[in-house]
Amino acid sequence: MANNSTSAPKHGQYLSKTTSRCVAGSVAAMDDFVVTSFSLIEGMGTGKFVSSATFTVGGRDWNIKLYPDGIYTEHKGCASVLLYFLKGAAGARVKFSLELCLVDKSVQVATGRGWFKFIKKSELQELLPPKDDSFTIKCVLTVMDDPHTQDVSTSTVIVPQSKLHQDLSHMLKTGEGADVTFSVGAQLFPAHKCMLAARSTVFKAEFFGAMKERDDQCIKIDDMEPTIFEALLYFVYTGSLPDDCDADGSNVAMQHLLVAADRYGLDRLRMMCEAKLCQDIDAQTVATTLVLAEQHHCTQLKDACLGFIASRNMLGVVMKTDGFKHLITSCPLVMKEILYKVAAAGSE
Incomplete structure (x- = not known):
């Protein structure tokens, strides 16, 4: 019988196997x-x-x-x-x-x-x-x-990415286990007191501190659009903004969300809105954005607005907007800073 070169190993012999892979x-x-x-x-x-x-x-x-x-x-x-x-x-x-x-x-x-x-x-x-x-x-x-090249034998455990934000987002969406409901406009938003209190000192005081509500399971929120409160809740649970938060391409939603973030002591959300508004400054909205920055102590946003207004040939365009009239009425002292900035830019 002919010998087979692929026959099994003889008694006393052992086969070893190693695995490697190319990783890009x-x-x-x-x-x-x-x-x-x-x-x-x-x-x-x-x-x-x-x-x-x-x-x-x-x-x-x-x-x-x-x-x-x-x-x-x-x-x-x-x-x-x-x-x-x-x-x-x-x-x-x-x-x-x-x-x-x-x-x-x-x-x-x-x-x-x-x-x-x-x-x-x-x-x-x-x-x-x-x-x-x-x-x-x-x-x-x-x-x-x-x-x-990676030796698979030395790295066999692949740890998946955390899904914590997805799990919390699902909990918010389903309302499972919710122990409080917010009434905003004509919409109701179920939520979890412990989650809100852990993320916001204002909510913590409202639910567990001296500002504690009686035993109301439904809290009415005035002076806020439902879409803005929904975005605020989404941030509380996930640490990020919903994809459609600024779908219309304007900065109006970001302005309202900044106000809401400041109202509930969510500093990171306020700074996220501030950064977004700094990127979207234009001649038609810079005056109202400057008012917002002044009222909510947003130093970087205020500097960005002043710099934009002081840029070449921009002051005259901004002065024709309705927002500039609102600026003069709401924050008359800011006019001094605008003029100083324009003068400084002109001397460069």
């Missing part, structure tokens, strides 16, 4: 670069740029540079947009896309590291609204680390 990881993130008043930076000159803030993806720092008059002379008449690697570990592969958005509508997309001729300025001017020539450059960046 990646990290993806999105950064929005909001450009306000493009007409004020147009004409800077070829090679001149404005830069986004530095953002970190995959342990590496990046930023986006917009060249309003093109990066080189041959690109005159076009705006250039490019991604720049600043610092961090080398050797990573990058997938990258840029997207120019006007009123939440994509009008131009670039791949690679950006485009020297991202968009013609004549086309951009036609697309921009006449009263607010602002737009957003969306950067979607994926950083892929070099693949490496």
Whole structure:
């Protein structure tokens, strides 16, 4: 009988088995670069740029540079947009896309590291609204680390990501175990006293302290829209904002949510709203946003509003808005700060 080379091992012999796998990881993130008043930076000159803030993806720092008059002379008449690697570990592969958005509508997309001729300025001017020539450059960046071999025998336990926020969100949505109900407008919101008290000192005092309600199981909330209170509850349970919190693209919802956060002592939520409002300042709403910042002691938001108003040729536009009339009536002392800021900007 012929010998078989794949026959079983002889008596006394043992087979050993090892397993390894190739692991290729990646990290993806999105950064929005909001450009306000493009007409004020147009004409800077070829090679001149404005830069986004530095953002970190995959342990590496990046930023986006917009060249309003093109990066080189041959690109005159076009705006250039490019991604720049600043610092961090080398050797990573990058997938990258840029997207120019006007009123939440994509009008131009670039791949690679950006485009020297991202968009013609004549086309951009036609697309921009006449009263607010602002737009957003969306950067979607994926950083892929070099693949490496991993010995499976030394790493066999894969720990899943925490689902705590999902579980708490489900508990809020179903109302299971709720021991208090809030009446806001025409809507009812069941909730859990212990959860609210753990997250807010105001709720804690209301339920368990000197401000404790009698034994009411239903508490009426005045002067607040149901959608705003719903977003506030969602933050209390999850630490984040619902996806549709600012679906209309305006900053009105963020303004109301900031007021609600301040009312219930939710400092992180208040700062999240403040950061969002800093990114969405425009000529039509900057005055009302400044009033809000002054009344709720939002220092960074106030500085951002003053800086926007003091920028070139902006004060006259803002003064024509209804919000500016409200500003003069509500916070007359802020006018002194505006004038000082405008004077300081003019002397630079």
